[in-house]
Amino acid sequence: MAAQGQEPDDVEITLLAVLIAGAGIFGITLVLLPLKWSVLLVAGLVAFLLYRHHIVKLHSPSAQSFPLSSTPRPTSSTSPRNALPSTTSLPAAYTTYILGSGGHTTELLETIRRSWQPASNTHRRYIISVNDTSSLTRAAQLETSFAKACRQLGDERLWGTTDVVLIPRARKVHQSFWTAPWSCLRAAIAAIRAVVVPPKARWGQAGFRWAHVLVTNGPANGFIVGAVVHGLKLLGIVPLDRARVVYIESWARSRTLSLTGRLFNLTGFADVFIVQHRELEGRVKGAVYLEGLVGKEI
Amino acid sequence: MSACNSTDQHPALSLPPRCCFVTVGATAGFRDLLDEVSTPGFLRALAEQGYGRLDVQCGPDLAHFRARVAALADKDRQGIEVSAFDLVDDITPFLVACRGEEGVRLAGCVISHAGTVLEVQRVGAPLVVVANPTLMDNHQLELAEDLARRKLAVHGRIGHLDEALAKIAQLVNEGMLDRLPPYAPPTLPVLPENRVTFFDWMVLTCYPDELRKQRHLATLNQAAVRIAAPKHKGEEEDIARMQVE
Numbered sequence: 074m075a076a077q078g079q080e081p082d083d084v085e086i087t088l089l090a091v092l093i094a095g096a097g098i099f100g101i102t103l104v105l106l107p108l109k110w111s112v113l114l115v116a117g118l119v120a121f122l123l124y125r126h127h128i129v130k131l132h133s134p135s136a137q138s139f140p141l142s143s144t145p146r147p148t149s150s151t152s153p154r155n156a157l158p159s160t161t162s163l164p165a166a167y168t169t170y171i172l173g174s175g176g177h178t179t180e181l182l183e184t185i186r187r188s189w190q191p192a193s194n195t196h197r198r199y200i201i202s203v204n205d206t207s208s209l210t211r212a213a214q215l216e217t218s219f220a221k222a223c224r225q226l227g228d229e230r231l232w233g234t235t236d237v238v239l240i241p242r243a244r245k246v247h248q249s250f251w252t253a254p255w256s257c258l259r260a261a262i263a264a265i266r267a268v269v270v271p272p273k274a275r276w277g278q279a280g281f282r283w284a285h286v287l288v289t290n291g292p293a294n295g296f297i298v299g300a301v302v303h304g305l306k307l308l309g310i311v312p313l314d315r316a317r318v319v320y321i322e323s324w325a326r327s328r329t330l331s332l333t334g335r336l337f338n339l340t341g342f343a344d345v346f347i348v349q350h351r352e353l354e355g356r357v358k359g360a361v362y363l364e365g366l367v368g369k370e371i
Numbered sequence: 372m373s374a375c376n377s378t379d380q381h382p383a384l385s386l387p388p389r390c391c392f393v394t395v396g397a398t399a400g401f402r403d404l405l406d407e408v409s410t411p412g413f414l415r416a417l418a419e420q421g422y423g424r425l426d427v428q429c430g431p432d433l434a435h436f437r438a439r440v441a442a443l444a445d446k447d448r449q450g451i452e453v454s455a456f457d458l459v460d461d462i463t464p465f466l467v468a469c470r471g472e473e474g475v476r477l478a479g480c481v482i483s484h485a486g487t488v489l490e491v492q493r494v495g496a497p498l499v500v501v502a503n504p505t506l507m508d509n510h511q512l513e514l515a516e517d518l519a520r521r522k523l524a525v526h527g528r529i530g531h532l533d534e535a536l537a538k539i540a541q542l543v544n545e546g547m548l549d550r551l552p553p554y555a556p557p558t559l560p561v562l563p564e565n566r567v568t569f570f571d572w573m574v575l576t577c578y579p580d581e582l583r584k585q586r587h588l589a590t591l592n593q594a595a596v597r598i599a600a601p602k603h604k605g606e607e608e609d610i611a612r613m614q615v616e
Binding site for chain 2: 134138139140156157158159160163166168175176179180183184186187188189190191218219221222285286288314315317319324325326327328329331344345347350352363365366367368
């Protein structure tokens with residue numbers, strides 16, 4: 074596993090400088106131009122972004138476009154055939170998981186374990202907060218158990234590849250309100266890298282340029298990454314048929330949404346919004362109920 | 372509820388007494404819960420329900436808890452063996468010790484804050500969830516209430532944990548939890564019928580042709596299964612609709 078992003082390095086500082094310079098030039102242009110032109114420029118920009126948002130949402134898959142696994146699952150007696158869906162014959166299956174801390178990590182790692190199958194065309198990327206050594210250790214433990222299972226199957230290539238990207242925390246506990254935008258910006262810059270840079274182990278391989286799916290379940294950094302992905306889609310950098318964002322509301326939320334959940338729900342940055350309790354499904358517009366991601370094996 | 376004392380029901384087996392495991396989580400600590408489980412009243416309730424052992428994961432309040440236990444008079448301990456520690460890497464052995472197993476051990480219970488629920492459920496030990504009232508967000512309380520309503524756990528309240536123990540005894544009797552098969556640790560990879568396939572469908576949405584093909588196949592498979600064994604009225608209509616699609 075390769076880790077990157079401890080301190081802001083040259084690339085991140087450059088990105089930051091470009092962003093700030095861009096905002097500065099835009100601001101100065103607005104001031105210098107006659108009012109009429111400024112208004113037109115801003116209106117044009119807003120119209121462009123709204124139009125792109127509409128296009129992005131048009132290309133977003135709805136959960137209705139495939140049979141959900143919450144509908145009766147095939148039992149062993151009824152599935153002698155090749156199980157569906159099958160991703161093993163695809164050129165690539167590249168998934169990014171954004172881990173939070175504590176309970177969020179426990180839940181997401183359990184979901185990853187339950188969805189894992191040995192396949193050499195897979196790449197798993199973990200986005201973890203800097204200093205969150207507990208999540209890092211547990212992700213490594215999970216990957217070690219995957220590797221061991223593949224060895225027992227007699228083919229280590231079935232493990233696929235994996236890497237870790239560390240990004241700074243968007244907001245530390247008890248962080249002051251005034252410094253939060255700055256740390257969010259730093260997290261967003263690191264998130265851009267985490268989304269844009271393809272996995273080293275798959276450099277140049279077809280299908281591994283962009284993550285197919287990004288999954289998160291509640292940490293603040295998950296929302297930052299979701300926002301970055303959406304922004305990159307608006308700008309046409311990330312293709313519209315890649316980087317599906319899946320938000321899973323924590324299993325511990327049975328009646329109300331978490332802050333991250335409310336943000337995702339409000340902004341529509343997630344392609345699919347999953348809740349794990351029937352009650353919550355009724356209360357959240359567009360939410361999809363899915364069972365068996367964590368908790369009791371059903 | 373002392374009639375539920377199962378050591379009387381299986382005299383020939385002479386299984387060891389029940390275990391209770393209390394866990395408060397790593398970071399926040401939960402002093403109210405630790406204080407409650409070190410009262411003579413709670414230990415008496417444990418003894419009455421046939422428990423002989425109490426393991427406590429104390430987090431940051433280990434010294435505090437040890438001092439409280441040391442201050443108990445011998446008769447207040449009711450013969451319960453109490454052991455305490457701050458943290459362990461893997462609590463699974465403690466959870467398994469509370470899981471009833473046919474011919475091996477009787478079901479005890481795990482008393483935990485809301486953060487450990489999933490791990491306990493996976494092992495299948497009876498569970499008392501105690502929401503930590505000092506944490507600002509009250510979604511722990513909502514979760515505890517919902518779990519109790521669905522009979523997945525008992526909602527324990529500080530000051531009334533003896534009642535929770537009585538409810539656990541009831542659950543154990545109703546669900547025959549003293550006689551479960553041995554605990555089987557999770558397998559890797561998980562069985563195909565248990566695997567979460569949702570993310571595979573999401574990956575397939577990046578390959579529309581493949582998605583279309585597999586969706587069609589899945590629909591046909593489902594229809595075949597249903598025709599072989601139609602269970603409900605209206606399923607034929609579903610099948611007809613699927614074929615039209």
